[in-house]
Amino acid sequence: MTVYLLKPARSPAAIPGSIALLAVLALLAGCGTQKNGGKRGASGPPQVGYVIVQPTSVPITTELAGRTTAFQSSEVRPQVSGIIRHRFFTEGSLVRKGQPLYQIDPSLYRAATNQAEANLASAAANAEATRIKAERYKPLADIQAVAKQDYTDAAAQARQAAAAVAQNRAALETAKINLRYTTVPAPITGRIGRSLFTEGALVTASQTDPLTTIQRLDPIYVDVQQSSADLLKLRRALASGGTAPATAAVSLKLEDGSDYGYTGTVEFAEVVVDQSTGTVTLRARFPNPQGLLMPGMFVRATFAQSIDNSAFLVPQSAVSRDPQGNATVLLVGPGDKAVQREITATRTLGANWVVTAGLHPGDKVITQGTGKAKPNQAIKPVPASAPQDIKGKTGRSSDQTKG
Incomplete structure (x- = not known):
């Protein structure tokens, strides 16, 4: 700082006041120099939190569209010819196996x-x-x-x-x-539909139209279609040993987007590919005690067909996307420097990304403080569960006071 001494113009009595003013200016200049150029103004490497990732077993879920199908369906037909004299049931009601439905003359x-x-x-x-x-x-x-x-x-x-x-x-x-x-009974227990023939109608043993239809709706089937290419990919993965078959439950989403309250199980998969659609039908069985599901409803089924035993679960806060849309994470590299690595993360599981490529067992993935860390920058890594060293307002006020 350059100090200019002013010569008193009028009297020597003004000199003591000028000296006092110059002393105050010099003190302020010294504080500014210390704040900007001293050690207190210098900041260390940013502190980040990390987690150590290890491969784990992750179910490979599949969501497919499907239609509901009655567990049992029976078309009631006459086995003798004659005039219908009586009808013993109410349309839409629940009938039991063996219950009389029609009386033919x-x-x-x-x-x-x-x-x-x-x-x-x-x-x-x-x-x-x-x-x-x-x-x-x-x-x-x-x-x-x-x-x-x-x-x-x-x-x-x-x-x-x-x-x-x-x-x-x-x-x-x-x-x-x-x-x-001549007494037509119910062949199965279920919900009966409308009657296609009334009392007084002539029916024959060889007619094509049924008298009515009975459907058993509890339990109920859900038929979903999966492309043969996806099924072939799954079977190859199972054969290579990278994945294991799963027997997880199946969940449903209804037409209005709500979740169905019950879970089902996959019964079987057909061994024939539909030539017109290139798909294979899988059938799941669901309980339906309230009769909420009706045959022909459109639903979406989510289930696990296999388990990936070499996948990594990474918190979503640790994964970012580059301008090309590729998923990347920051790792704690040698010498406590941040290292950016591209990964393969195509789906989520809860609060985590499922990473199938790009990571190795024991990698330290930065999950906290990612906004402060840059690739190849020196960092101060601590476990993600450790308390973070964040200065509050009290610390800044004390700095200003000392300054």
Whole structure:
């Protein structure tokens, strides 16, 4: 600092005041020099927090679109022809297996049953007579009291009569079955749909249209389609040993974006690729006690098909993107210098990025203070759980006071 001494213009009495002013200016200049150029103005390397990463087992999740399908579905059809006399169910209600649904006019089938019963009784009586006649002829034929041919004919007639009894008994059984079919029962337990035929309608055993449809909705299936290319990639990864098969539960998102409250399991995957779409169908099974899921609904299923045993979990705060969109992290390098490294991070798991390439076991990834650290800059690394050395307002005020 340059100090200019001013010569007093009027009287020597002004000299002491000028000296005091010059002393104050010199003191202020000294403080400024000490603050800007002294050791207190110099700052050390920035402190950063790091975590040591190790490979871990991470599920490889897949989200696919799918449709719900009834667990069981049955089209109720008539097995005999006739006029529908009664309908015993309410459309849309829950019906039980074996519960009567329709009554077809049984008059003709009851008459056929009665006729079959009469034919069977007649055949049985004839069989009894021919059997007795054959038994009487046998000892007479032995003593040659009657011709052996007569006995042979009598025995044949007895066997024919016994066969006629069996035929008529089968006809009676058929008539009883047809009579039983005039009452149409529910083949399965489930929710029944609308009736396509009303009372008074004529139905036939060979008709193509069902009377109604029953669907079992608890549990319920969800069919999802996965591309054959993705499935082939997964199978190759499993064969190479880099991943392991998973049996994780399946979760659903409904059409309105909400989560379905129950989880399901994958039942099977088809072994045939759809030639028109190039996809393979996977089927999952879900509980549906409230009947919230209905057949034909569009859903999105999320599930783990395999587990990656060599992936790294890195906190999302440690990963940044360069102008090209590549994921990068800062590591604690040799000599406590920050080192930037490009990684492969294509998906997240909770609060972490799943890193599949670019890291090695034992790497120290900087997770705290990344805004202060620059590549190749000296840093002061501490574990991420350690308290950070951050100066507060009290420290700055004390500096200013000392200055």
